[in-house]
Amino acid sequence: xxxxxxxxxxQPPRSxxxxxxxxxxxxxxxxxxRFWYLQIHKGEDYARLASDNRLRQEQxxxxxxxxxxxxGMLLAENRPAYGLGLxxxxxxxxPSTLAQISQWTGIDLTEITQRYERDKRKVKSxxxxxxxxxxxxxxxxxxxxxxxxxxxxxxxxxxxRYYPSGPELAHLLGYVSEADxxxxxxxxxxxxxxxxxxxxxxxxxxxxxxxxxxLRQMEVDVVGRDLTHHILRAPQAGENINLTIDLAxxxxxxxxxxxxxxxxxxxxxxxxxxxxxxxxxxxxxxxFARGLTGKEWAELRDNPRHPMQNRVIQSVYxxxxxxxxxxxxxxxxxxxxxxxxxxxxxxRYPMGNRVFRCWKKWGHGHTDLHKALVESCDVYFxxxxxxxGIDRIAxxxxxxxxxxxxxIDLPHERSGLVPSRExxxxxxxxxxxxxxxxxxxIGQGFTLVTPLxxxxxxxxLLNGGKLLKPQILVDEKPLVQHEIPIGAxxxxxxxKAMVDTVDAPRGTARRLRRPDAVIGGKTGTAQVVxxxxxxxxxxxxxxxxxxxxxxxxxxxxxxxxxxxxxVMVEHGGGGSSTAGPIVKGLFDYLFGVPGEAGADSx
Amino acid sequence: MSPIDRRILTHMNWxxxxxxxxxxxxxxxxxxxxxxxxVDDGIAVSxxxxxxxLWGAVGMGGMLAVMLFDYRHLKSLAWPVFIVTVLLxxxxxxxxVTVYGAKRWLSFGFFNLQPSExxxxxxxxxxxxxxxxxxxxxxxxxxxKILGICLIPAALIVTxxxxxxxxxxxxxxxxxxxxxxxxxxxxxxxxxxxxPLIPLGWFVLHDYQKQRILTFLDPGRDPLGAGYxxxxxxxxxxxxxxxxxxxxxxxxxxxRFLPEKHTDFAVAVFGExxxxxxxxxxxxxxxxxxxxxxxxxxDAKDRFGSFLCAGVxxxxxxxxLINMGMVVGLMPVVGIPLPFISYGGxxxxxxxxxxxxxxxxxxxxxxxxxx
Numbered sequence: 001x002x003x004x005x006x007x008x009x010x011q012p013p014r015s016x017x018x019x020x021x022x023x024x025x026x027x028x029x030x031x032x033x034r035f036w037y038l039q040i041h042k043g044e045d046y047a048r049l050a051s052d053n054r055l056r057q058e059q060x061x062x063x064x065x066x067x068x069x070x071x072g073m074l075l076a077e078n079r080p081a082y083g084l085g086l087x088x089x090x091x092x093x094x095p096s097t098l099a100q101i102s103q104w105t106g107i108d109l110t111e112i113t114q115r116y117e118r119d120k121r122k123v124k125s126x127x128x129x130x131x132x133x134x135x136x137x138x139x140x141x142x143x144x145x146x147x148x149x150x151x152x153x154x155x156x157x158x159x160x161r162y163y164p165s166g167p168e169l170a171h172l173l174g175y176v177s178e179a180d181x182x183x184x185x186x187x188x189x190x191x192x193x194x195x196x197x198x199x200x201x202x203x204x205x206x207x208x209x210x211x212x213x214x215l216r217q218m219e220v221d222v223v224g225r226d227l228t229h230h231i232l233r234a235p236q237a238g239e240n241i242n243l244t245i246d247l248a249x250x251x252x253x254x255x256x257x258x259x260x261x262x263x264x265x266x267x268x269x270x271x272x273x274x275x276x277x278x279x280x281x282x283x284x285x286x287x288f289a290r291g292l293t294g295k296e297w298a299e300l301r302d303n304p305r306h307p308m309q310n311r312v313i314q315s316v317y318x319x320x321x322x323x324x325x326x327x328x329x330x331x332x333x334x335x336x337x338x339x340x341x342x343x344x345x346x347x348r349y350p351m352g353n354r355v356f357r358c359w360k361k362w363g364h365g366h367t368d369l370h371k372a373l374v375e376s377c378d379v380y381f382x383x384x385x386x387x388x389g390i391d392r393i394a395x396x397x398x399x400x401x402x403x404x405x406x407x408i409d410l411p412h413e414r415s416g417l418v419p420s421r422e423x424x425x426x427x428x429x430x431x432x433x434x435x436x437x438x439x440x441x442i443g444q445g446f447t448l449v450t451p452l453x454x455x456x457x458x459x460x461l462l463n464g465g466k467l468l469k470p471q472i473l474v475d476e477k478p479l480v481q482h483e484i485p486i487g488a489x490x491x492x493x494x495x496k497a498m499v500d501t502v503d504a505p506r507g508t509a510r511r512l513r514r515p516d517a518v519i520g521g522k523t524g525t526a527q528v529v530x531x532x533x534x535x536x537x538x539x540x541x542x543x544x545x546x547x548x549x550x551x552x553x554x555x556x557x558x559x560x561x562x563x564x565x566x567v568m569v570e571h572g573g574g575g576s577s578t579a580g581p582i583v584k585g586l587f588d589y590l591f592g593v594p595g596e597a598g599a600d601s602x
Numbered sequence: 603m604s605p606i607d608r609r610i611l612t613h614m615n616w617x618x619x620x621x622x623x624x625x626x627x628x629x630x631x632x633x634x635x636x637x638x639x640x641v642d643d644g645i646a647v648s649x650x651x652x653x654x655x656l657w658g659a660v661g662m663g664g665m666l667a668v669m670l671f672d673y674r675h676l677k678s679l680a681w682p683v684f685i686v687t688v689l690l691x692x693x694x695x696x697x698x699v700t701v702y703g704a705k706r707w708l709s710f711g712f713f714n715l716q717p718s719e720x721x722x723x724x725x726x727x728x729x730x731x732x733x734x735x736x737x738x739x740x741x742x743x744x745x746x747k748i749l750g751i752c753l754i755p756a757a758l759i760v761t762x763x764x765x766x767x768x769x770x771x772x773x774x775x776x777x778x779x780x781x782x783x784x785x786x787x788x789x790x791x792x793x794x795x796x797x798p799l800i801p802l803g804w805f806v807l808h809d810y811q812k813q814r815i816l817t818f819l820d821p822g823r824d825p826l827g828a829g830y831x832x833x834x835x836x837x838x839x840x841x842x843x844x845x846x847x848x849x850x851x852x853x854x855x856x857x858r859f860l861p862e863k864h865t866d867f868a869v870a871v872f873g874e875x876x877x878x879x880x881x882x883x884x885x886x887x888x889x890x891x892x893x894x895x896x897x898x899x900x901d902a903k904d905r906f907g908s909f910l911c912a913g914v915x916x917x918x919x920x921x922x923l924i925n926m927g928m929v930v931g932l933m934p935v936v937g938i939p940l941p942f943i944s945y946g947g948x949x950x951x952x953x954x955x956x957x958x959x960x961x962x963x964x965x966x967x968x969x970x971x972x973x
Contacts, residue, residue, distance in 0.1 A: 012900050012908050016781035020896045020915055027923055028889045032882060034930045038840040039878040046840025053837065054853050219853075 057232070059191060060214030061159055065238030067173060067201065067209075069247040070275070070474055074164055076173055076202070081160030081290075082140045084153065085128030088120065091152025098131070100150060104143055105132055111294065122192045128154050130193045133178070134290045161195065161202075161289040165247065167282035168254040171310035172245065172410070172472070174200020175288035189213065198288070200310075201243070201472065204409050211238030242474040244273035252589050253278040256582045262550075262569035263311035263451050266586060269459035269555065269564050271478045272468030274408075276586075279311040313406070313413040316448035317568060320524030321376045321508075322553050323443030325494055326457070327385065328373055330396045332490035336387050339369040339493065345379035349438070356382050356438050359525070373497035375506050376523065378442045385441030390432055393440060394420035397447075399485045401460070401467045406452050407481060408470045416453060419446035444527055454553050455566040460484045461491050462555055462562060495520055498555070509552065511580045512587065514594045517558035519587065523576045524551030547571035552579035558591045615964040618894035622957050625887055625942040629868070630654050633945055635850045636864045636871040650864050650945050657947045661954030668958030672966060677906055680724075680731040684751075687724040690717035691758040706762050718767040719948050721755040722774065723956070726913035728752070729775045733782045734905035740784040748779065765811055766938045770920055777916030778909055781899075818934035831867065834860050836931050839873035839881075846877030864945045866937060870929050884943075888922055898964040907963035914956045 038046065067076035084101055091097055098116060102109040112131055123129040135143065140155065147153055161176045163169065176195040184190050196210075197203040214235030246266075253264040257280040266276035283300055292300075300308055309315060332339060347363035349356040358364065358378040364371065372380035385393065397403065403418035417423075419440065421432040439445035452470055460467045465486060469479040486494070498520030501507040509521035526549040550572030555564045565583050572578035588594075630651050637650040690708060694717055698705040707714040732748045733740075740748075752775045760768040784792075804812065818832065838854035847853065852874035854860045863871050873881050892915060899911035918941050925940040927933035939946050941953050 010902070010904050010908070012902065013781065013783045015783050016912065017896070017900055019780055020892075020899065020912065023919055024889050024892045024896065027892075027919070028885060030932070031885050031926055031930065034932060035839070035873070035878055035881045035885070038836060038930060039843050039873070039881065042840050043843035043878075046837050047843060049837045050841035050854055050859075053834075053859050 054219050055217055058216045058218055060216050060231070060235045062211035062213050062235035063159055063237045064161065064176070064195075064211060065205075065209040066240040068240065068242045069245045069250075070242060070273075071246065072242070073247040075169055075243065075245070075247065076161060076163050078159040079162040080157050081134045082137075083130050083134055083156040083158060084132040084143065085130045085156040086116070087125075087128050087152045087154060088123075089125040089152070091150075097150050097153060101131055101153075104139060105135060107132065107293070119192060128156055130156055132291075133158075133193070134160060158193075161286075163285050163289070165251065166284045166286055168250055168278070169245070169247075170200075170282050170285040171279050171308075171312075172200055172243075172277050173285060174198065174202040174204075174411075175285035176202050177288050177291065195289070199285075200410060203411055205241060208241060209238040212236040243472055244268075244275060244474050245277065245472070246275045249586070249589060250276045250278060253582070253586060254280065254282075256585050257569070260569050260572065260578075261305050261311075262567070262572065263315070264568075264582065264586070265312055265451050265455040265564070265566045266590075267455045267459055267470065267564040267566075269462040269468075269562055271471065272456075272459065273471045273474075275563065277312050277472075279309070281305050281307040283307045310410065310412075311568065311570075312452050313408060313410055313450050315568075316414055316416045316450055317549050317551070317570075318445070318447055318526040319443035319449045319454065320526040320549070320551050321443055322454055322522050322524040322551050323441070323447065324373055324376065324381055325461070325498070325522055325553075326397060326400055326402075327381050327393075327441055328369055328494050328497065329400070329484070329486035329490050330388060330393065331369060331384050332493055333396075333486060334388065334392070336384055337369075342366040342368045343372075343377075343380045343383045345377050347379070349379045349382040351382075351386075351435050351438065354435055356435070370493070370497050370500070373494070373522070374500045374504050374508070376501075376508050381441040382438040385437050386434065388437075390419075390421055390437045390440065393437065394418050394423075396485060399482075401457055401481070401484065402447075402449055402453055406450075406456050406470050407479075408452060409472050413452075414450060416450050417446060417448040443524060451566050451568045454551075455564050457484070458553050458555055458564045458566065461486070461494055462564065464488070465491065495555075498522055502554075508576050509554065509580060511576065512554060512556075512584050514587065514591070516594050517556050517587070517591050519554060519556045521552060521554035521583065523574075523580070524553070525549070525574050526551060528571065544571050547573055550574060550576075550578035552576070552583050554583045554587075556587050556591065561590070563587075563590055610965045613965050613967050615894060615898050615961055618891070618898065618957065618960060618964070621887060621891035621894050622942070622954075625891060626658055628872075628884065628887070629943040630658070631849075632868055632872045632875075632943060633864055635852065635875060636855055636868050637945075648864075653947070654945050654950065657950040658954070661951040664951055665954040665958030665961070668955050669962045669965070671962075673907060673910065673959065673962045674904075676727055676910075677731050677734075680727045683724045684728045684755075687717060687720050688754055688758070690715070691721060691755055693717075694758075694762065704762055704764060706764055716948055718755075718759045718762065718764055718771075719952055721759060722767065722771055722917065723952065725752050725755055725771050725775055726778075726910065726917065729778050730906055730909035730913055733778060733909050737905075739786070740779065740782065740788065742785075742788055745779070745784060745788060748775070760806075763808060765807075766924075766936045769924075769936070770917070770938065773920045774913055774916045777919070778913045781912040781916075782909060814934045814936070818931075831861055831935055832928075832931050835867050835870040835929050838867075838870040839930060842874040842877040842880075844878045846873075846875045846880055849875055851875055866925065866935075866939055866944060867929055868944045869926060869940050872943070873929075892919060892922075895960050898960045901967055902963050903967050907966075911960050911963050914960050917956060918953075 063078050066074065069075055086097065088094070098112050099109055102112050115131055116129065119129050144155065147155065163173060175198055177198050179190045179194050179196045183196055184192065190196065197206040202209065212235065214231060215233040217230045217232050249266060253266065253276045257264060257278055260280060262280060264276060264278040265274065267274055287296060331337060345358055345364040345367050347358045347361050359376065363379065364375055364377040367377045367380045371377065397418045403416055405413050405415050424430055424432050436445055440447055456467055456470060465483045466480045467482050467484060469481055471478070499518060501509045502512045502519045502521050508523045512519045512521050528546060528548055548571070550569040552567045555562065565586050567579040567582045569578045633654050634651040637648040694705055694708060697708060699707045699709050699714065706716055706718060708717060729748060729752060732751065752771065756768050756771050759771065834854060838852065838860050841854065850856070852871055854874050855863045855871040860867055860870055872884060895911055895915045895918065899908050899915060902908035902911055921938055921941050924933060924936055924938045928935050939949050
């Protein structure tokens with residue numbers, strides 16, 4: 001093959017060779033410098049950016065502590081709740097997705113949209129924004145079947161508080177619900193959608209029940225799928241707490257109050273422990289944990305019987321004849337009159353141009369202190385009260401624990417009212433009238449007490465004069481707040497009178513009698529409407545709202561078990577007839593039904 | 603075809619062969635990692651690396667084929683090849699297939715031909731042939747003639763649109779012209795006249811191309827869109843730090859934050875996993891590879907051979923510069939792969955064939971003296 005040589009002894013261009021070498025040197029230099037800059041000078045910054053890319057931290061819910069009764073029955077537990085959340089980043093058409101949620105759940109679209117608008121700034125676009133915290137099981141199935149058609153929609157499983165006995169303990173346990181704006185700001189450990197205790201023990205015990213959230217690190221890929229989990233901090237469950245409440249007793253008491261407005265306290269006088277704390281009407285605290293709709297909330301709020309009110313500590317009533325126990329203590333301690341000295345009761349007690357009446361129209365006849373307590377004679381106490389005067393009565397009542405908080409571990413307790421000369425001047429700018437002292441003496445007039453204050457006072461009569469803090473938590477020791485100014489002898493007299501109120505033929509609490517236990521009681525009928533006419537109207541004729549409140553304060557002892565029971569039935573009419581059967585039913589539960597097998601051995 | 607002379611083996615550019623195979627090996631290993639992605643319990647690897655091995659084998663076959671015939675025959679083939687290339691380029695807008703909004707391919711049933719790849723080679727050959735006439739530095743007349751001829755395929759390619767290949771073709775020719783040397787006064791005029799012309803180029807660019815340049819100047823203006831490639835690629839490389847995250851250990855690539863990781867951004871995966879040390883070794887390999895081609899250009903027995911080698915030198919040089927420049931954020935995003943490191947069938951085959959051309963020139967250095 002013939003090959004043509006175009007240039008024998010060819011020399012490559014010198015400048016060209018230098019150019020190529022220069023370019024190689026340049027490329028090396030430029031990239032070496034750049035790699036040094038990226039990987040060494042800024043390497044740590046980029047390493048951090050790479051971690052931020054792939055590592056996401058997620059909080060792990062800590063289960064809230066359980067609440068149990070004194071025998072270990074569950075009062076509050078955690079159950080999985082299925083909610084609907086929306087990941088904004090993945091959702092193509094937010095308005096129609098919201099509309100679909102509204103259609104599924106029946107919740108008003110404006111309500112869902114409001115929630116969405118309110119929370120969208122607080123949740124990152126790749127995190128689910130919870131729109132409906134809790135949906136029913138039936139709905140869950142329907143949603144799950146269609147969820148693929150709604151990108152961005154997710155079913156969120158979170159623990160939800162559940163109260164197995166619902167309304168029966170709603171006021172005592174309170175409830176949890178989603179933390180509001182203020183709480184979110186105050187407590188940095190809370191995240192949007194976290195629940196916190198809002199009422200009752202859930203609120204009071206919040207710090208113990210809450211536990212500590214865990215932290216989990218996830219490695220995600222570019223589409224956000226999590227590939228590995230790594231627990232940085234394990235969640236710590238909240239503390240489980242036992243209450244002094246006896247769930248079965250609570251249940252029994254709640255049943256007996258059903259349909260009425262009122263409350264029941266069952267107290268161990270020696271420890272201050274509450275065995276039952278019932279109030280009616282009640283509400284279902286599960287509804288709050290689930291998330292109340294606006295309509296449900298309005299119904300609860302506007303109900304004239306105030307189902308949200310914990311009547312044991314938040315309602316105040318005139319103590320009525322129960323107050324005579326305190327007055328008796330005062331008579332005995334101050335020795336104003338000899339307890340054996342009698343006052344003649346003919347049913348009337350005139351003072352000035354007014355006539356004060358005894359509840360018994362024709363009077364009790366000759367009445368001493370004991371008879372005045374057993375048969376609840378008003379005229380006897382009118383007479384002694386006029387001798388004692390309001391100043392001393394107010395002082396003595398305050399010393400006996402009225403007009404002050406009992407210190408129970410529940411929020412919004414009211415202290416009631418012990419009226420005095422000074423109080424009236426400040427409150428109304430008026431002077432005190434002698435006649436008012438008479439009203440005070442039988443527990444009417446301005447005096448207001450809570451049922452729990454009465455129970456605590458009765459407890460002090462039994463336990464040696466100590467006013468104990470009413471306890472709800474099993475692990476707390478009895479706490480003496482102060483002593484009542486009623487000595488041992490006086491207490492004995494009063495307790496004897498209470499026993500006779502049950503046992504004596506004319507006693508007002510005879511229905512409580514039982515052969516196997518010592519029972520003491522005192523009834524009370526608190527007037528709601530000032531009595532103007534000569535005759536008291538028959539209960540049935542009165543409109544509900546004008547009917548008297550029925551009180552009964554009782555105690556019972558069988559073997560080594562002692563209980564104080566206070567029952568208040570609003571607008572229940574006579575104390576003995578309405579409140580009495582409830583007290584009797586509770587003693588039947590506590591001591592067994594007399595005559596039935598097991599009643600004696602219990 | 604002349605029988606194989608023993609001196610062919612003794613004058614073989616073994617250094618170039620070694621560098622090429624090393625780079626290809628690194629590329630395949632890196633592809634293995636780059637095409638892997640983390641799944642629930644391990645790493646799933648796509649088959650890119652094995653396909654790349656196949657392309658490499660085909661390429662080496664092509665390389666050997668290119669070495670068999672005397673490169674001087676290319677001189678007479680330069681024009682016919684060039685004319686066929688231009689005809690194919692003209693056919694693209696008429697009969698081509700559209701992929702990703704660009705018409706670059708001609709379908710031949712069993713395989714798709716990309717005439718612009720062919721254009722890179724044929725312009726190299728025609729430029730070498732045109733430049734090998736006469737020994738004096740180029741004057742205006744010669745310069746315009748060569749540029750005019752090479753602008754024909756460039757203009758056809760830029761309309762496809764394929765800015766990367768157009769640039770590559772023009773820069774290759776420009777490189778060889780500079781290697782050959784131009785007259786001093788021509789050079790001076792160009793130095794003064796060219797810079798004011800650059801802004802005019804702005805109006806030739808498509809919107810997406812302008813966008814890329816703006817994004818390059820400020821990646822933060824669209825961090826999830828156009829700037830995403832640049833940012834993620836720098837994060838990948840930078841987070842490798844000195845020693846890297848280890849083979850298969852790159853989180854940016856395994857978790858798919860890094861886009862185009864097996865093609866244009868393959869070297870970012872390498873940088874993440876092997877760190878600064880690895881990058882310096884790779885950079886060193888590339889420089890030695892370029893120097894090996896340089897040796898062939900220097901030692902070639904005739905002008906045509908020397909210019910062919912210089913053309914191949916620039917062919918690789920520009921790709922390395924532009925691709926790595928883009929990956930480390932020194933240049934706008936232009937779709938140019940990194941030779942032997944990025945995945946790509948036709949590019950790999952062409953790369954090997956061009957190495958074969960350089961080897962052809964170097965091994966026939968002394969053949970003709972003897973015959």
